[in-house]
Amino acid sequence: MSKPTNKNVTIHIKRLMHNIEQLGKIGLNKDGGIDRVLCSDTDLEARNWISRYWEQVFLKKTRVDPIANLWMDLEGDRNLPAIVMGSHHDAVPCGGRFDGALGVLMATEIVETLKDRRIRLRHPLSLVSFTGEEPNPFNISTVGSKVIAGRLTKEDLHKYSHRETKELLGDAIKRMGGNLDLAENALINKKNVAAFLECHIEQGDKLDKSGLAIATVTKITGIYREKITVSGEANHAGTTMMNSRKDAYLAACEYSLAIEKAVKNLNSDEATATVGFVKVEPNEANIISGKTTLIMDMRISDKVRKAGILHKLDREAAIIEGQRKVTIQREVILDQECIPMSDTVINAFDHGAVCIGEPAAHLVSMAGHDAANISMITRTGMIFVKSVNGKSHCKEELSYPEDIEKAANAMLQALLYLDKELDGNDII
């Protein structure tokens, strides 16, 4: 019998699924969704579960950085920068068991597998579970990765507070074991990190529709948001004749449909636009709306196409203004560039997929991720695993064990490949 090569090493899917199930009990509500929003009691409970698990398996203390990201740092054979793997453990209200948790637990399973098999890598390895990736009541998502990438200062952080309880973010982070006064110490020195790998559920239905289990992410979409304020004239719903109206809401309806039409006409799977936030004023059944506010969220990686859409919307707004005697004021509130993933890590994931007999499929991530921030400090890449029916951020969120197993084994092979190829034998 020949000595097994690392190519034969595979993760323990039952253990991984069991861990997903265990962590998925934390925050489980009566409707079957997960409530584990940033700095909630269940966030803390999830942190304690992860820390305890890591400490039991790796016999080392979990490190909590100033923004309360959880870290498990393990030594390598050589004095090299670390390869980091992980994701986040928080969830949207009534969210699913896989978004975030899967990435943390898969990274954990991969390192646990290496430990079981006594495979030591050249690079040190770090596991991470990021603080507050999801939208949350503090109005700041991917906060853990933003801070370590230097995208937020101590001063920025001290401005945030909980929209209902008014608790300061600093106080809440302290409850999670962090300390915002030391936020600058959380910043990662580029020299200490070799690469970051994250597995995440796709959240869309492209893999499900194409019959694929996994795909390598090539880039993370840009997100562009406009706040659109339509101003008309509030007036009596009975006495104001149909032709004398300046109905801000109906103008907003036309504009919302124009946004949809413009983006649909691109006929692209890599372009979306959504009006998800709508505020009608005064919002009374018997008063014509004098003011309606919308937020448009547009995700288009291609800059030329994005400019084309915005140009078309300029014209649509002008037409509606003229026809409905309203004004449409547009303000850019977010303009996040499309983030390409590292070619090195893309190659490693492709290699991993091929190693396990899967095609090296590529996808653009249409959701934002911690990886977008981490890409500013190191070679970063992601692998997506199929979401059944493309559902996420809901209790129906599901990925099958056979797909998760493929993703984990591909990621394990990607890790082994990077460990061999990076630093000293650099392929960049």
Add this chain to the structure above:
Amino acid sequence: MSKPTNKNVTIHIKRLMHNIEQLGKIGLNKDGGIDRVLCSDTDLEARNWISRYWEQVFLKKTRVDPIANLWMDLEGDRNLPAIVMGSHHDAVPCGGRFDGALGVLMATEIVETLKDRRIRLRHPLSLVSFTGEEPNPFNISTVGSKVIAGRLTKEDLHKYSHRETKELLGDAIKRMGGNLDLAENALINKKNVAAFLECHIEQGDKLDKSGLAIATVTKITGIYREKITVSGEANHAGTTMMNSRKDAYLAACEYSLAIEKAVKNLNSDEATATVGFVKVEPNEANIISGKTTLIMDMRISDKVRKAGILHKLDREAAIIEGQRKVTIQREVILDQECIPMSDTVINAFDHGAVCIGEPAAHLVSMAGHDAANISMITRTGMIFVKSVNGKSHCKEELSYPEDIEKAANAMLQALLYLDKELDGNDII
């Protein structure tokens, strides 16, 4: 010099405008609008002002009925049922000085003029200022007239409370001098009332556009309201492709525009439809709406046309459901019939207009009024006075003194006509 006939009697416009100005100071806010919502401190202040004025002029105590309507009851020469005139003194938040107040003060001016001229009528006269005609935080409009018309029982009334302070309507009405436990005593005996006359601003722009000062109201429009619930699927704004969406908000936009189109196509000045209330859920920038709720307010007097519109909307809803894979559920929440005014009072107002040299113009009231309730107990009619630019429920609400004077003199002549013609010499 011949003795003046009653046809030469005219009201004192300077006194009336002065009173409008005085009452308009109560609740005047820094933006120039009037805050005098049902059972507010300024509502009470306005009541005190009106009571005091009546008592000083007519040397009689103001009567406050159990729902806190204010009454000034004056004897006639004969033991006949009373002719009642008045309107309401409350206002929508940041409303105008004329809506309601004009009707109370004009009725007052007419009776004060008769008193000055020592003209005694056959009929007793009552002045009334109704409680809570406008939409208010207790969610019950025209409450004063509803109660005296027997449209609300004591039990119904005890269910209402202030949407913010939670104060019970009963406690609030007690602060205004009423007593809901005795609500049934407020009910008017039909035998005791001969007619009800109300002057109100038009609130629309038909008079202003046609260059007329006044018009007789022929009917008060029916109001029909549907709560429309559009159910789609809440989903991620980035990862859900444009063709895989079930966007409840965009379906609601299409339906709202279809409502507008259907009613506009009637090309009628007596048909309106409005979507003034909109609730988008979950209302987050990065989530496609899974549920959007609308309230449609439709005012069409013609039953056949109304049925035609509803039939058209059935088809529109089915088309949108099919194209957007959503469901549109519609629930009738109000279906108030069109209320015709009394022919006797219409004739009296027409006569009044002709007496002062104005054309006997007719209008349908597209807003609801206390007169709609009072029409259930007695011959009821209204006269409209021009609203400059059709504005109402706002600080820009305005009617010119010359138009108000015409309305008051026409109404005075209508009163004299009815006093002569009704009861004993009945023209019905």
